[in-house]
Amino acid sequence: MRSPFRPDDLPEKAVLDDHRPLIRGLERRGLFRGGLSLGALAILTGCDVRQPEAVQSALLSISRFNDGVQAWLFDPNKLAPTYPASRVLKPPKFNAYYNINQVRPVNGATWRLELAGLIADRRPWTVQEIDALPQTTDIIKHICVEGWSYIGEWSGVRLSTFLRRVGADTRAKYVAFHTADDYPSSIDMASALHPQTILAVRYAGETIADPFGYPLRLRTSTKLGYKNPKWITAIEVTNTYPGGYWESRGFSWFGGL
Amino acid sequence: MVMTVIPDAGQRLHPMPIRIMHWINAFAMIVMITSGWGIYDDDVIIRGFFFPEWARLGGWAAPSLLYHFAGMWLLAVNGLCYLIYGAVTGRFRDRLLPIRVSELVETVRDTLHLRISHEDLTTYNAVQKALYIVVIVAGVSQVVTGLAIWKPVQISGLVSLLGGFQTARVLHFTGMVVIVGFLLVHVLLSLLVPRTLWAMLTGGPRLDRSRSP
Numbered sequence: 049m050r051s052p053f054r055p056d057d058l059p060e061k062a063v064l065d066d067h068r069p070l071i072r073g074l075e076r077r078g079l080f081r082g083g084l085s086l087g088a089l090a091i092l093t094g095c096d097v098r099q100p101e102a103v104q105s106a107l108l109s110i111s112r113f114n115d116g117v118q119a120w121l122f123d124p125n126k127l128a129p130t131y132p133a134s135r136v137l138k139p140p141k142f143n144a145y146y147n148i149n150q151v152r153p154v155n156g157a158t159w160r161l162e163l164a165g166l167i168a169d170r171r172p173w174t175v176q177e178i179d180a181l182p183q184t185t186d187i188i189k190h191i192c193v194e195g196w197s198y199i200g201e202w203s204g205v206r207l208s209t210f211l212r213r214v215g216a217d218t219r220a221k222y223v224a225f226h227t228a229d230d231y232p233s234s235i236d237m238a239s240a241l242h243p244q245t246i247l248a249v250r251y252a253g254e255t256i257a258d259p260f261g262y263p264l265r266l267r268t269s270t271k272l273g274y275k276n277p278k279w280i281t282a283i284e285v286t287n288t289y290p291g292g293y294w295e296s297r298g299f300s301w302f303g304g305l
Numbered sequence: 306m307v308m309t310v311i312p313d314a315g316q317r318l319h320p321m322p323i324r325i326m327h328w329i330n331a332f333a334m335i336v337m338i339t340s341g342w343g344i345y346d347d348d349v350i351i352r353g354f355f356f357p358e359w360a361r362l363g364g365w366a367a368p369s370l371l372y373h374f375a376g377m378w379l380l381a382v383n384g385l386c387y388l389i390y391g392a393v394t395g396r397f398r399d400r401l402l403p404i405r406v407s408e409l410v411e412t413v414r415d416t417l418h419l420r421i422s423h424e425d426l427t428t429y430n431a432v433q434k435a436l437y438i439v440v441i442v443a444g445v446s447q448v449v450t451g452l453a454i455w456k457p458v459q460i461s462g463l464v465s466l467l468g469g470f471q472t473a474r475v476l477h478f479t480g481m482v483v484i485v486g487f488l489l490v491h492v493l494l495s496l497l498v499p500r501t502l503w504a505m506l507t508g509g510p511r512l513d514r515s516r517s518p
Contacts, residue, residue, distance in 0.1 A: 107371040114374050121459050128458040129465070189470065191457060194348035194366065197470055270458050298367030300374070305458040 111300050118302040124238050128269035128305070131187045136252050137198040141190070142259050143273060144229065145293065153258040154228050154279050161264060162282035165224075168215025175263045178249060181205035181213070186244050191305055192273040193294075202267040204248040208241040216285045224290035225266060228279035234290035235268070235275055236302065244269035247280070272303040318427050318509030322390055327505055329383045334484065336362060336376035337447075341481055343369025350478050381448055388445075404434045426504055427512055440487040443480050450477040 142148045160172040185203040211218060218241060224234040239245060245268035249256060256262045261278025268276060274294045284290070295301045319327070340363055342356035347366040349355060363369030391397040408431040416432065429437070449463070453473040457464045467473040495502040504510070 107368070107375055110375040110378070111371055121456060123459060126459060126461075129461050189457075191470060192348070193370070195344070195350075195474060196348050294367070298371060300370070305456060 108298075111298075115300060115302040118300070118304040119236060119238070122236075122238055122270065122304055124242060126270075128188050128244055131189070131199045133187060133201060133252075135199045136187060136201045138252050139257060140200045140251055140260050141196070141198050143192060144278070145231070146229075148259050151259045152228065154262060154281075156263045159263055159281070161280065162226075163214055163284070164282060165284040165286045166217035166220045167211075167283075167285050170214070175249075178205065178247065178264060182209060184243075184246060186246060186267065186269060188244060188267075188269040190273055190276075193299060193303070200267075201252045202246060202248040203250040203253070204246045204264075204267070206243060207245045207247055207266070207268075208243070210247055211240065211285070220285045221287045222285070222290055224284040224286055225277040225280050226282040226284070227277045228281050231277055231293045232290065233266070233275060233277040233292040234301075235266075235271065239268060239270055239304065242268065242270050270305050272305060274299060275303045315512045317511055318504055320508065323387075323396070324505060324508065326383055326387045326390070329379065330387065333376050333380040333383060334488070336372055337380055338481060338485060338488075340369045340372035340376060344373060345478065350475060377448075377451065380444075384444055384448065388441075400429055401434045401438055404431050404438075409435060426501060426509055436487060436490065440484060440491075443483040443487070447477065447480040447484070450474075450480060453477075 144151075156175045159175060161174075161178065162172050163170040182205060183203055184206055185201060187199060187201045189197050190200050191197040207223070208218075211223070216223075218237060220237055222234050223237060223240040224232070226232060235245075245266070248261070248265050248267040249263060251257070251260060256265065261280075264280045265278040266276045266280065275292075289301075292301065295303075339361055343361040343363040344366055346355050346361065358364075361369060362372050412430045412432045450467065450473050453460060453464045453467055454470065454477055457470050457473070464470055464473055467476060495505075500509075
């Protein structure tokens with residue numbers, strides 16, 4: 049049946065032809081924007097839009113309580129199992145909030161490690177200076193919050209050695225990291241001082257390749273994969289909760305193994 | 306005339322603590338299973354097999370993890386109370402033991418011939434006993450394997466006992482399959498014999514005094 053609201057004289061269909069690409073573009077953009085904002089809402093809050101606010105805040109409170117339980121369970125002297133070099137995966141697995149072809153390599157020649165916060169000597173460090181520090185190697189399991197895992201061989205200076213070297217206040221609560229890929233991260237001081245927490249510069253004996261965090265990344269055996277920031281540009285020692293990329297989207301802050 | 310307590314009024318089939326713990330457990334289990342599916346889907350164990358989004362608790366991994374790590378407290382604390390209650394009152398021994406193999410075979414045969422007798426709610430047949438024991442063990446096992454994959458460094462001894470992190474993860478998944486399998490049979494049978502469902506809500510018939518709750 050013909051709609052009663054439809055005018056008797058319709059404009060020529062052809063008048064639209066010139067503008068068809070524009071109209072299609074507008075529709076598509078609208079759809080895309082709608083999808084983006086919905087996705088962004090879900091991701092930003094780490095929440096499901098369908099869930100009531102009260103449930104969300106209760107779940108986040110329990111997660112904070114669990115962070116406390118995890119810190120209590122953490123034994124600073126407990127070492128993670130280590131493995132023979134023959135079981136090391138080469139190259140390591142890539143994982144980030146974007147794809148491997150979107151990695152923006154860092155120029156090691158101009159790169160500097162900046163220091164901030166409760167640190168006595170905040171002089172920036174070069175790649176060569178970091179390389180000259182005492183090195184240690186850990187062949188440990190990387191466990192992702194998603195469930196997969198692999199064995200990797202990481203070398204570099206122990207974070208505890210570095211923090212003491214620069215005169216960091218090791219009684220502070222947090223060690224925070226800033227990275228070249230805008231992936232803020234932070235860990236508790238006890239985990240930072242763990243002997244298997246290192247500022248890694250080499251993987252399986254070779255300089256770490258670009259996708260895996262060249263020139264400097266964190267590798268700790270006692271935390272989930274997302275607590276290991278890559279392409280570190282600055283380290284800050286602080287008592288103010290620094291949060292992190294995934295933590296602000298709902299993942300547990302402690303993320304301990 | 307002095308009123309006296311009726312001496313023969315024994316405990317109900319499902320005393321109040323059992324009913325409360327049963328329904329808390331039902332709620333906690335559903336939370337753990339469906340949020341677990343949300344976590345599973347982030348990195349599947351069986352290639353190509355995903356749980357549908359409508360069945361998952363949490364829109365993606367982070368909220369599913371939040372639910373899972375909240376639900377675990379309810380499940381574990383309630384489960385521990387249930388185990389202590391069952392052991393101390395003698396309920397486990399009275400209801401779940403003994404299981405005779407001959408009786409087990411006979412009940413399975415009867416069931417396959419669609420001869421399901423459920424006249425006496427207060428006595429479990431051998432298949433029921435076996436299923437309840439399996440699901441209690443599966444529940445305990447889920448807590449153990451769950452702890453192992455939550456804290457594989459702090460309790461690395463347990464993880465290596467279980468055969469490593471990925472094996473522990475598969476065991477945790479398998480435990481879920483066992484519990485979901487039980488749940489399907491359990492719910493189906495309770496709907497076929499609604500008196501059992503009613504008993505878990507109101508307590509059911511009174512037992513003679515010689516029996517444990």
